[in-house]
Amino acid sequence: MPVYMALQRAGLHPDHVAIARRELLPPFFTLTSLRRRLFSVATPMSLHPSVLSTGRRPVLPGLSSNAFQHQRWHDSPRDGKINNNLIYLCAGMKKLALLTSLVLLLLASCKSGQVTYYTCNVEQTLPHDVSSYTQGLFFHEGQLYESTGQYGESTMRRVDLSSGNALQRIDFDPAYFAEGSCILNGKLYILTWMEGVCFVCDPATFEEVGRFNNRHQGWGLTTDGTDLIMSDGSSKLFYMDPETFAEKKSVTVTLNGHQVPYLNELEYIKGKIWANVYGKDQIVIIEPKNGVVEGLLDCRWLRTSFKATSKTDVLNGIAYNPETKEIYLTGKYWPSMFRITYTETKK
Numbered sequence: 001m002p003v004y005m006a007l008q009r010a011g012l013h014p015d016h017v018a019i020a021r022r023e024l025l026p027p028f029f030t031l032t033s034l035r036r037r038l039f040s041v042a043t044p045m046s047l048h049p050s051v052l053s054t055g056r057r058p059v060l061p062g063l064s065s066n067a068f069q070h071q072r073w074h075d076s077p078r079d080g081k082i083n084n085n086l087i088y089l090c091a092g093m094k095k096l097a098l099l100t101s102l103v104l105l106l107l108a109s110c111k112s113g114q115v116t117y118y119t120c121n122v123e124q125t126l127p128h129d130v131s132s133y134t135q136g137l138f139f140h141e142g143q144l145y146e147s148t149g150q151y152g153e154s155t156m157r158r159v160d161l162s163s164g165n166a167l168q169r170i171d172f173d174p175a176y177f178a179e180g181s182c183i184l185n186g187k188l189y190i191l192t193w194m195e196g197v198c199f200v201c202d203p204a205t206f207e208e209v210g211r212f213n214n215r216h217q218g219w220g221l222t223t224d225g226t227d228l229i230m231s232d233g234s235s236k237l238f239y240m241d242p243e244t245f246a247e248k249k250s251v252t253v254t255l256n257g258h259q260v261p262y263l264n265e266l267e268y269i270k271g272k273i274w275a276n277v278y279g280k281d282q283i284v285i286i287e288p289k290n291g292v293v294e295g296l297l298d299c300r301w302l303r304t305s306f307k308a309t310s311k312t313d314v315l316n317g318i319a320y321n322p323e324t325k326e327i328y329l330t331g332k333y334w335p336s337m338f339r340i341t342y343t344e345t346k347k
């Protein structure tokens with residue numbers, strides 16, 4: 001693959017790709033030729049240790065080594081050859097720096113392309129409230145919690161896993177469309193979609209103990225144990241301070257260098273962030289440090305495991321029980337919830 005194509009796939013700005021093509025890399029330039037070129041450019045740098053240790057000027061390609069054999073690096077710049085030599089060295093170092101940057105980018109590109117594909121295996125099928133437009137799904141201290149959306153239908157529930165029935169439930173004012181939810185530091189956080197509110201509730205009673213303004217749309221919510229991690233339907237994940245709801249940072253999620261929009265329900269599982277992609281029965285597995293999608297879980301066939309109704313909507317609901325290491329999936333208005341394992345497959 002020509003290097004410039006790899007740079008494009010790595011997400012380098014088109015202007016920079018154009019510069020790289022024009023100034024450094026012909027279109028046919030491959031990684032092999034890049035390595036060869038890098039090696040040749042690196043020659044002056046290899047002389048640096050001798051420069052530092054002896055104070056002698058480096059011997060550069062195309063210049064006579066005899067002419068500079070015994071001259072000091074700090075000789076007077078009156079010698080024009082010395083100036084030329086310095087310019088040559090600086091140009092070589094600049095080119096080396098540019099090529100090194102490109103190599104690092106290529107390595108990043110190669111890494112981002114290493115997506116592992118998985119399919120899910122149903123280990124257990126459980127009932128799920130078919131009237132539940134699932135938005136948030138998570139476990140806390142062995143209990144399953146679910147928040148549901150739609151104006152006039154939004155609820156927060158503690159759910160009996162075996163029956164799907166709500167053991168505890170509050171209904172939201174019809175003005176609110178509830179979204180993702182999670183518990184952190186003894187507080188239950190529930191997002192709303194367009195209302196700009198994140199509710200803070202007592203996990204035991206579901207009573208509101210506070211609320212934050214949210215300048216983003218509220219979609220999915222999870223936690224890494226320190227911060228709230230929120231999606232807003234874009235390709236970004238936002239890290240929010242649980243005490244103030246201040247945005248601490250954001251990470252853009254990419255798959256093979258391309259942004260992944262419509263990130264929805266989230267779950268933090270063993271150091272990775274799992275995210276439903278709205279409208280697709282697929283889950284992306286994200287490295288939180290850089291937003292790179294490292295895994296893609298195909299869940300499409302789950303739909304064949306139950307009888308759909310006219311209201312059956314998309315997959316949306318990922319819950320991980322850290323005590324049992326079990327993963328559960330469901331969807332909006334789905335009659336079933338599935339305990340799943342996953343297996344690596346070919347693309």
Ligand SMILES: [Ca+2]
Binds near residue numbers: 136137138267318
């Ligand atoms: Ca979840």
